[in-house]
Amino acid sequence: xxxVVQSPRYKIIEKKQPVxxxxxxxxxxxxxxxxxxxxxxxxxxxxxxxNEEAVDDxxxxxxxxxxxxxxxxxxxxxxxxxxxxxxAVYLCASSLGQGSADTQYFGPGTRLTVL
Amino acid sequence: xxEVTQIPAALSVPExxxxxxxxxxxxxxxxxxxxxxxxxxxGLTSLLLIQSSQREQTSGRLxxxxxxxxGRSTLYIAASQPGxxxxxxxxxxxxxxxxxxxxxxxxxxxx
Numbered sequence: 001x002x003x004v005v006q007s008p009r010y011k012i013i014e015k016k017q018p019v020x021x022x023x024x025x026x027x028x029x030x031x032x033x034x035x036x037x038x039x040x041x042x043x044x045x046x047x048x049x050x051n052e053e054a055v056d057d058x059x060x061x062x063x064x065x066x067x068x069x070x071x072x073x074x075x076x077x078x079x080x081x082x083x084x085x086x087x088a089v090y091l092c093a094s095s096l097g098q099g100s101a102d103t104q105y106f107g108p109g110t111r112l113t114v115l
Numbered sequence: 116x117x118e119v120t121q122i123p124a125a126l127s128v129p130e131x132x133x134x135x136x137x138x139x140x141x142x143x144x145x146x147x148x149x150x151x152x153x154x155x156x157x158g159l160t161s162l163l164l165i166q167s168s169q170r171e172q173t174s175g176r177l178x179x180x181x182x183x184x185x186g187r188s189t190l191y192i193a194a195s196q197p198g199x200x201x202x203x204x205x206x207x208x209x210x211x212x213x214x215x216x217x218x219x220x221x222x223x224x225x226x
Contacts, residue, residue: 004158031212042119042204042216043159056213091158097212101166103149104214106158 025094138205
């Protein structure tokens with residue numbers, strides 16, 4: 001079974017440029033998450049989707065970040081414009097969404113460098 | 116707000132040793148606790164998940180325990196191997212199913 005797929009794996013852009021990340025979750029997983037991970041720290045949740053509905057986006061900086069999950073499968077996370085402080089790894093995860101035994105499966109992440 | 120702390124931040128042991136990684140959390144109202152492994156440049160791999168009603172889970176050489184009342188969990192690794200070298204992350208899930216992660220313990224097992 002294929003795992004969570006993310007692209008690109010690496011992205012280098014100049015500040016003020018836009019950037020987009022793509023995620024394809026495990027087939028059948030209704031819940032999709034986007035996390036941000038800074039060096040030496042654990043991931044922090046940006047947004048969680050149940051099918052195509054964003055049910056928790058309280059940590060998403062809405063002035064520059066946006067996300068969508070069309071048809072409840074693939075998802076894209078966009079930053080416009082990017083700032084130096086956005087340099088980090090952006091992780092996508094998915095799960096079946098089954099109560100207290102729900103395990104999240106993570107993709108390899110996209111490492112963003114903003115110059 | 117839930118806070119998760121992992122001690123130590125880094126650990127280096129010789130091959131074959133048994134070791135314990137520690138995790139503490141501030142809010143005991145959790146759904147579950149998970150231990151993840153992260154290799155350099157890679158995503159996270161789930162190792163063990165302990166539901167709030169459980170006390171421990173085992174998988175091979177790994178054993179994780181949960182004491183909700185004291186807000187603590189431990190990950191025990193038996194007979195460590197160089198291939199166990201990675202960063203180990205503890206995460207707790209609340210009713211909103213939001214995972215709150217610790218900063219991790221970077222483990223190095225020396226041959």
